[in-house]
Amino acid sequence: MDNTRRVRVRFAPSPTGPLHMGGVRTALYNYLFAKKHGGDFILRIEDTDQERLVPGAEEYIINALKWCGIEPNEGIGFGDGDCAPYRQSDRKNAGVYAQYADQLIQSGHAYYAFDTKEELDEQRKRYETMGKAFAYNALTRQNLKNSLTLSEDEVKTRIAAGEHYVIRTKIPRNEEIRFHDIIRGWVVVHSSQLDDKVLFKSDGMPTYHLANIVDDYSMKISHVIRGEEWLPSAPLHVLLYRFLGWEEVMPQFAHLPLILRPDGNGKLSKRDGDRLGFPVFPLTGELLDVKTGQPEKFTGYREKGYYPEAFINMLALLGWHGSSNQELFTKEELIEAFSLERVSKSGAKFDAEKTKWFNQQYLRKRSDAELAAELLPMLKEQGIETTPAFAEAICRLLKEKVQFSYELRDQCGYFFNDPAGYDEGVIAKRWNEQNAAFMKSLADAFNGLGEWTAATTEACFKATAETAGINAGQVMQLFRVCISGLGGGPVLFELVELLGKETIVRRLHNAVNTIGK
């Protein structure tokens, strides 16, 4: 293995829909690995399947990566490098793939096949009734319509006549294929288990397998970091590198464990988000569904109020763990700490609760001023105009209580408006004549108070309670309800100080006049 080679990795999504969080994590690991080793990170679009192409999907992928801060330094949407173009349909039009298919045919590692889709489906059905699975392989290809069974003349005639054909790999009959995976160690597969995969489709497009190998080779990719769903086809890829004579520069493989559904079984899919109530995608959007062809809306982490740093941090820890117990990482720290060897082998069930916790951690790291800058526009949207200083004070009081910045907005109503209602549970439990009288005398006492601070109002509150012969603790929460309407909230007398004497006294009177009437 050539370890002196420059590290070049790629993220190669297929634009068949919105990029989901599993894809984002694959991109992230590629990015971290590239940065860690001072290498290059490339975005290549694998759009060889023209039928499943979804308009706008490519743009979505680019925007999602940008929001996450996972920026390739080469490739579609991020500026061309020496290996342009980076979209496989463009590369096909530039004629990069056909020559290699020809080379494989010349060297006897591939052949033309004329069997139609219908014919092959029939074969599959026939095998199924016999309780077997059909595979186009060393055993069956002798009985099918291909350049191995047809005469050279007939092959030429058919092609000249414009008959549709595909090019298939000629997998050796009896060979052990072994390759080293950085995460899994040695993986061994016998060639008899492989089928003669199509390399070139009848529409003239290469399949993933050919395009992928050719592009990784010509883009000088040093490490292939991709999802575990590719593990079964890795032996085919190894064979192709060998057939093409590129074994010396074959990239090292690292197959990532899958992200699984939090409940039940299976890998995380599109639908799970709506069903379980968490986003599966980074950004909210609407794209055509590949299967139905109908437009489909989906929600994203961004719109649900998550910070990209939190999202990325969560994703990084889902399947990877550093050598210490550290869980909160800046992007720079992630780059520093990341290594493929520490990626786990088994699939990880996604935990939406922990993701929220990550967001909370990042929210708390923000200054009151930064949070206020987020809160201000949200308030404006609701027709509330206020000063940055007041918004900052709100954030200071509320930030310990929330996980998302929108909760700041949702919970700050009483900073601007008198309560329209009062927490019924607390009222039912605490409101009586004696306490009502207390609130009245408290209003009077507050009214006569000189200096208005958290400390003076608290002292005044306690003194008034004592005079009335009431345990302060008994009326504390009730007082909170009287001035805010809610049973819970920030540190009480800090809130009192911020709201000011006039407001507090007025709300106290309102409460006495409203509650229980």
Added chain:
RNA sequence: GGCCCGUUCGUCUAGGGGUUAGGACAUCAGAUUUUCAUUCUGGUAACAGGGGUUCGAUUCCCCUACGGGCUACCA
């Protein structure tokens, strides 16, 4: 079905031939805040099962079970 990959608290994971099997989320309890929450402290909770190898296995090997992936002219 076949092939491949995997299996440590409910979840994400650390660890690794001899450990009180560690951390985080969640959960529970106590303290503090004379309120709710925050915060702090503490607790419950795991090596899938069976065989080996070994003085000793959760760690290494094998089998079984379970989970996952792939099995298209999709990626």
